[in-house]
Amino acid sequence: MKKAGILGGGQLGRMLLQQAANYPVETWVMENDPECPAAHLCHHFVQGDITSFDDVYAFGKNLDVLTIEIESVNEDALQKLEEEGVKIYPRPAALKIIKNKMLQKAFYKAHQIPSSEFVITERREDLQQHAYLLPAVHKLAMGGYDGRGVQVLKQAADFKLGFDELSVLEKMVEIKKEISIIIGINEVGQTAIYEPVDMVFDPALNLLSYQVSPAQLPEKVLWKAEAMALAVVRALKSPGIFAVELFTDFADNVWVNETAPRVHNSGHHSIEACFSSQFDMLWRIMLDYPLGNTEHIMQAAIVNLLGAEGFTGPVKYEGLETILKMDNVFVHLYGKTHTKPGRKMGHITILSNEKQERLHKANLIRETLFVKSI
Amino acid sequence: MKKAGILGGGQLGRMLLQQAANYPVETWVMENDPECPAAHLCHHFVQGDITSFDDVYAFGKNLDVLTIEIESVNEDALQKLEEEGVKIYPRPAALKIIKNKMLQKAFYKAHQIPSSEFVITERREDLQQHAYLLPAVHKLAMGGYDGRGVQVLKQAADFKLGFDELSVLEKMVEIKKEISIIIGINEVGQTAIYEPVDMVFDPALNLLSYQVSPAQLPEKVLWKAEAMALAVVRALKSPGIFAVELFTDFADNVWVNETAPRVHNSGHHSIEACFSSQFDMLWRIMLDYPLGNTEHIMQAAIVNLLGAEGFTGPVKYEGLETILKMDNVFVHLYGKTHTKPGRKMGHITILSNEKQERLHKANLIRETLFVKSI
Numbered sequence: 001m002k003k004a005g006i007l008g009g010g011q012l013g014r015m016l017l018q019q020a021a022n023y024p025v026e027t028w029v030m031e032n033d034p035e036c037p038a039a040h041l042c043h044h045f046v047q048g049d050i051t052s053f054d055d056v057y058a059f060g061k062n063l064d065v066l067t068i069e070i071e072s073v074n075e076d077a078l079q080k081l082e083e084e085g086v087k088i089y090p091r092p093a094a095l096k097i098i099k100n101k102m103l104q105k106a107f108y109k110a111h112q113i114p115s116s117e118f119v120i121t122e123r124r125e126d127l128q129q130h131a132y133l134l135p136a137v138h139k140l141a142m143g144g145y146d147g148r149g150v151q152v153l154k155q156a157a158d159f160k161l162g163f164d165e166l167s168v169l170e171k172m173v174e175i176k177k178e179i180s181i182i183i184g185i186n187e188v189g190q191t192a193i194y195e196p197v198d199m200v201f202d203p204a205l206n207l208l209s210y211q212v213s214p215a216q217l218p219e220k221v222l223w224k225a226e227a228m229a230l231a232v233v234r235a236l237k238s239p240g241i242f243a244v245e246l247f248t249d250f251a252d253n254v255w256v257n258e259t260a261p262r263v264h265n266s267g268h269h270s271i272e273a274c275f276s277s278q279f280d281m282l283w284r285i286m287l288d289y290p291l292g293n294t295e296h297i298m299q300a301a302i303v304n305l306l307g308a309e310g311f312t313g314p315v316k317y318e319g320l321e322t323i324l325k326m327d328n329v330f331v332h333l334y335g336k337t338h339t340k341p342g343r344k345m346g347h348i349t350i351l352s353n354e355k356q357e358r359l360h361k362a363n364l365i366r367e368t369l370f371v372k373s374i
Numbered sequence: 375m376k377k378a379g380i381l382g383g384g385q386l387g388r389m390l391l392q393q394a395a396n397y398p399v400e401t402w403v404m405e406n407d408p409e410c411p412a413a414h415l416c417h418h419f420v421q422g423d424i425t426s427f428d429d430v431y432a433f434g435k436n437l438d439v440l441t442i443e444i445e446s447v448n449e450d451a452l453q454k455l456e457e458e459g460v461k462i463y464p465r466p467a468a469l470k471i472i473k474n475k476m477l478q479k480a481f482y483k484a485h486q487i488p489s490s491e492f493v494i495t496e497r498r499e500d501l502q503q504h505a506y507l508l509p510a511v512h513k514l515a516m517g518g519y520d521g522r523g524v525q526v527l528k529q530a531a532d533f534k535l536g537f538d539e540l541s542v543l544e545k546m547v548e549i550k551k552e553i554s555i556i557i558g559i560n561e562v563g564q565t566a567i568y569e570p571v572d573m574v575f576d577p578a579l580n581l582l583s584y585q586v587s588p589a590q591l592p593e594k595v596l597w598k599a600e601a602m603a604l605a606v607v608r609a610l611k612s613p614g615i616f617a618v619e620l621f622t623d624f625a626d627n628v629w630v631n632e633t634a635p636r637v638h639n640s641g642h643h644s645i646e647a648c649f650s651s652q653f654d655m656l657w658r659i660m661l662d663y664p665l666g667n668t669e670h671i672m673q674a675a676i677v678n679l680l681g682a683e684g685f686t687g688p689v690k691y692e693g694l695e696t697i698l699k700m701d702n703v704f705v706h707l708y709g710k711t712h713t714k715p716g717r718k719m720g721h722i723t724i725l726s727n728e729k730q731e732r733l734h735k736a737n738l739i740r741e742t743l744f745v746k747s748i
Contacts, residue, residue, distance in 0.1 A: 001709075014395055025709075041395060275704075293701045295701070297672060
């Protein structure tokens with residue numbers, strides 16, 4: 001059996017391990033918190049710091065393949081492990097580009113992949129020179145995640161909210177839609193592309209709160225989006241699973257927003273909705289199996305279950321019974337013992353080929369199910 | 375979080391635990407072999423003997439709910455645990471009836487549930503008096519499993535093959551079809567019934583080798599079968615998941631063959647083919663959630679993957695690549711490190727609403743995929 005390691009033990013690791021049990025593979029997880037969602041679903045849990053060179057190197061050096069479920073891992077250790085023959089998904093060189101928003105934007109530019117206009121800022125006062133980009137989004141080059149390190153700047157008066165360290169200032173796209181495309185790519189460069197999904201964000205938390213798959217797009221927008229997403233993934237020159245997030249505007253232009261080099265929240269519907277889920281696809285790639293079939297079995301919607309505002313502490317689910325009675329609804333709770341506002345605590349998948357039913361049930365779920373504390 | 379234990383750590387436990395990770399539940403497994411398929415997918419693995427009173431009692435006494443993945447558990451310990459307030463699925467009283475084929479047959483008779491005519495035999499020489507039941511099947515009262523402890527007796531000359539201990543001699547039904555019906559039943563007696571599945575057995579090993587869901591049955595046979603399966607489950611007076619195996623004959627009579635008080639091989643298609651799988655259903659029952667939806671998302675077939683004749687040792691899969699390229703096919707390998715002839719090593723699910731496609735692919739899989747040793 002191949003020895004496979006996952007850096008990070010959150011819900012993405014958890015869902016990867018649920019799927020791993022369909023294949024002959026021996027699994028390792030490293031994470032600081034021994035109570036994390038993935039800790040009990042692997043053969044070997046290693047308590048350690050994924051940002052530490054020594055911890056990551058020690059964890060990986062006897063494994064055959066390694067993947068990540070969060071970008072903030074020690075990439076120098078991954079680099080050394082790769083040199084020593086460990087297969088890493090994504091390759092450290094691709095991860096390095098993606099985890100630094102400055103490098104990521106430069107990468108799109110270098111490969112002529114449409115992405116919104118941007119400049120680099122080092123100090124908050126630099127922003128004054130770039131008022132022509134307003135309204136804009138200011139993003140920390142390093143360390144931003146799930147709404148942290150991202151600041152909308154609508155007018156010059158907002159510059160005081162900007163970051164006083166290395167950041168990217170991006171002209172805001174007049175967004176018609178946010179979509180995501182998941183792509184699997186194997187060692188020999190074969191790709192498997194999932195249909196785009198429509199994403200609806202919670203504007204306050206910048207967290208994906210709602211998602212419909214497949215996205216409803218004019219054909220020419222679909223073609224453009226798929227071609228761009230494939231161009232991104234091919235240019236990264238790394239096997240693995242990638243989520244390319246894109247904007248469409250009102251002139252039917254398509255812009256790459258950002259890319260995640262791993263399984264992604266926008267692909268969770270694929271567990272039930274597609275013949276091969278994003279988690280299945282990553283195992284196929286890591287175990288050197290043929291790529292899977294990305295087609296839908298049935299169309300889907302997903303509601304993310306976030307910790308409710310005003311509640312911090314041991315988790316309590318309100319309304320779960322009502323959701324579990326719904327005919328075509330799948331509950332995924334991540335087993336986190338504690339909630340806090342905005343924390344990703346689970347997701348709910350709705351399978352239906354009827355758009356109205358998907359939306360009706362998604363709204364019902366959002367109005368019924370709450371993650372609170374005891 | 376509720377504390378849930380599983381007695382036995384084979385593939386049924388493995389698939390239960392894959393599904394458990396969608397719910398907030400803390401999981402325990404007890405099994406002698408620490409390398410068993412379920413050992414690494416629970417929060418707490420306990421090495422122990424499921425047939426030992428002390429081991430089972432010690433395992434269960436601090437848990438909220440307990441289930442089994444094999445009948446041969448110590449039922450006295452379960453009885454004591456139940457008296458002390460642990461919820462057990464199935465209830466020990468139901469398990470006691472089922473695990474003894476003599477009691478099981480008597481139970482059907484007492485509840486006027488059609489089952490083939492039978493007598494009890496204590497010694498091999500008793501068989502001579504019951505030649506009028508030939509052709510017949512001789513089954514050990516206790517301890518038979520997966521083809522062991524079952525002997526077909528076609529003529530009086532075969533009596534020498536019969537068992538020389540407490541057994542049931544059953545008149546053989548002229549079988550047209552073997553079907554299975556999975557039913558979930560909760561604490562308050564609500565039931566969720568899955569559509570029947572057609573089962574095709576390997577006559578040599580008496581192992582399920584092939585299965586199609588839903589079964590193709592005349593409506594009146596379907597109604598009879600469902601009513602009988604529900605009657606069995608209700609009469610057992612126990613919450614849990616039950617698989618009722620039935621025969622139909624050429625006069626469209628329906629006979630109960632036997633019942634399993636647990637998740638069952640004939641329900642594995644439900645993982646992908648039904649909105650709520652048999653594993654999901656059992657967790658819903660154990661966690662006191664509403665019952666799930668047993669409807670098909672798509673029709674299915676399953677091929678069981680058994681260790682090939684003539685190969686014993688460290689496992690090697692032959693033809694796996696070809697199977698993994700099939701569009702609508704799901705591979706489940708149980709992670710057993712060693713194979714032997716007839717051992718259940720995995721199963722393959724085919725989703726398709728086209729009967730011809732299901733059968734074509736099932737045959738292709740049987741001709742392509744083999745479990746051998748290195």
